[in-house]
Amino acid sequence: MSLAPVRGCVVLRPYGYGLWERLVAELDARFKATGHENAYFPLLIPESLLVREQQHVEGFAPEVAWVTQGGGEPLAERLAIRPTSEVTIMTMYAKWVQSYRDLPLLINQWANVVRWEKRTRPFLRTLEFLWQEGHTAHASATEAAEEVQRMLGVYADVAENVAAVPVYAGEKSESERFAGALHTFSIEALMPDGRALQAGTSHEFGQNFARAYGIEFSAEDQTLQHAWTTSWGMSWRMLGGMMMVHGDDRGLRIPPKLAPVEVVIVPIHKGESGEVRAAARELQQRLAGAGFRVRLDEREQSPGWKFNEWEMRGVPVRIELGARDLAAGAVTVVRRDRAFKEEGQKTTVPLEDTPLRLRALLDEIQRSLFAQAKAFLESHTIAARDRETFVRLLRERAGMIEIPWCELAACEAAVKEATSATTRNVRRPARGPTCVACGEPAKAQAYFAQSY
């Protein structure tokens, strides 16, 4: 990733884009397996269309980038670059839906969006970002609510089992809801600096958008009804979170399932060594044939330089192959999830067992990275019993601070004022009778934290 020549934007270089391609593949397969199809809707939204859902426009208008000139002339109406696509997609759904037979509509879009934020931060908050946005319409509130939970589950699955980032899934508070939503759910991860990162959201809109944009259908009982809609999104921010969670002082550590390169082969020889080179190429072929994402590094730099580079890039496994290894019919396998010289970091594996051993090792690294992150999250999730401790832990950025909470906006605002921390999400029921922050009756169990 590099800073771009336009403020607040980044360039995703091939290695970073390779991570995105892996995340896209994993999400896309799950969307399709749950009955969704992809489609594409325009980048630009006429202002008159954007303003129809009151809360939605109030939430997004301050962040809109406006196109006012095109083809050398001023435009009669300003066009917003989509900050999200509810507006356009709901307008189209209104045309596509007449009968309950047209429902559910289960569509996802892979797209870029622009949100004109004052403060940006590479990968975590950029003016333009790549994401997917799912938009669905249903014939009943129950079905819509199930969809929202299903996709929240997909996000938690991908975060934990692909990116190896443990998360808390729950509902956002009223003040943190998506503009126009009845309920917003999120997955929240914890970064090593003690800040929380929202990594995916799923929204229930009830019939709000259907009313604003006219999505009506004749139900099985012949009555005319407004559809129930949802949306859900995950962006490349998930990759930023993954890098922060797993990185160490030698650079990135990429979980195998996300790694564009799962294993790199570094041949070790002084001068020309046809034998070592040939063996390295043969091994590469064999591993590629067995379905591994493998790279053979034949560049002219020294082995040490290459080790360093691939460690920095977080490639899960490095295979070193030299004349001595070759003579012994073996390779040296180095795993990136263990520290330098830590026990088990390097092992010797018989050349012919490499594919089998590699598969097992990659699975183990996937689990080990998740376990490390999970241990961190658990040790930095702290139940506060009194207001003083609660405020102190939040100020110290101690992690996810859990309390029985009243769900009152005024309480949340007071905590934010005192600590700059916010609610991340809540689960029901509360595990105590009164709110630790303000003493009112508790309604839910909440995670508070500083956040990005």
Next chain:
Amino acid sequence: MSLAPVRGCVVLRPYGYGLWERLVAELDARFKATGHENAYFPLLIPESLLVREQQHVEGFAPEVAWVTQGGGEPLAERLAIRPTSEVTIMTMYAKWVQSYRDLPLLINQWANVVRWEKRTRPFLRTLEFLWQEGHTAHASATEAAEEVQRMLGVYADVAENVAAVPVYAGEKSESERFAGALHTFSIEALMPDGRALQAGTSHEFGQNFARAYGIEFSAEDQTLQHAWTTSWGMSWRMLGGMMMVHGDDRGLRIPPKLAPVEVVIVPIHKGESGEVRAAARELQQRLAGAGFRVRLDEREQSPGWKFNEWEMRGVPVRIELGARDLAAGAVTVVRRDRAFKEEGQKTTVPLEDTPLRLRALLDEIQRSLFAQAKAFLESHTIAARDRETFVRLLRERAGMIEIPWCELAACEAAVKEATSATTRNVRRPARGPTCVACGEPAKAQAYFAQSY
């Protein structure tokens, strides 16, 4: 595809987007096989950056959509929505390239772009479109020239062997060159109405962009040199061309390699027929397991209604499965490339042979659609021997009209004035001594045509 609520833009609905996903997969595999990697660069380009390459900005400025407001405030500098990304990518390459060891840089981007055209036409010319743009930098002119031809070859391969659309590959005339290019090459297809469609382009920039954006490298001989750059692009317009070329009076005909659904199974039964349904599901499982993109249509509508719908959508093969078929251990297979009731349109196939027969049939349909389009192109490619015939054929929109041509801009302008036709592309050498259009010495063999 549907018209969008913003002028000149379209919505790609799931079936159309499925075609795009297939085209992307086929192109992307070829880009990777030729050593390219994907990356992502920003949507927005500061005006000061856009204006550095004189010819480039003159070509694109009239088509730019400008962002002038963001976050509720006027911007200090206008930002262009990318009409193409040379400017941003070359700016980044200038930072990434120091030595010949950093070359070649072989990067592709999948992206949306906006060109503010006065006249638009769904799929063929839309304000926003999806495409890929390859951008490469090389240490020598020869290597860059080879890259340009290699990617032109990839486009011709995908057009002919995936989209089943025969094309002429050749060089564009000076007046039709990409803004800032030394040489532009294209593939050109012929639509049923006799108009040509440019379906992919590949450009040699020499050192123009490297000079304008400062891409310098120290060569092996220690001298400081500017890199040689190229770019090449294909958009969803290729799909518009494919639909026009293959469509008939019953709707689309999709070549199997592009088809989101290769085969649809329509069970035929009155009322409940557990046996037929079960057999249809079993067949679907078997075909899906064998790697076919198969859909089982179990909707409540009549078989006739379904036949019509899937014919309109151009699914290459329909399998009908009824109680009588089942009793005979067979299915009825209907191919979309044959006319209604044409010999061979319907055949009966033993149920157990279906996967094997289907693979062969899909291959045959792929070839047959290409052969039909090729025959049309050949019968509508006409060598004109004199100016009068040449002008008449162009006015009649008779197809690709081929002549020995002088390559003079004035001649081309006069032909356009008289007929509204333009040169599509040229190949060397000329097959006659003098230009059929103007009588000057001929330099190349050119295709002229009306175009989209």
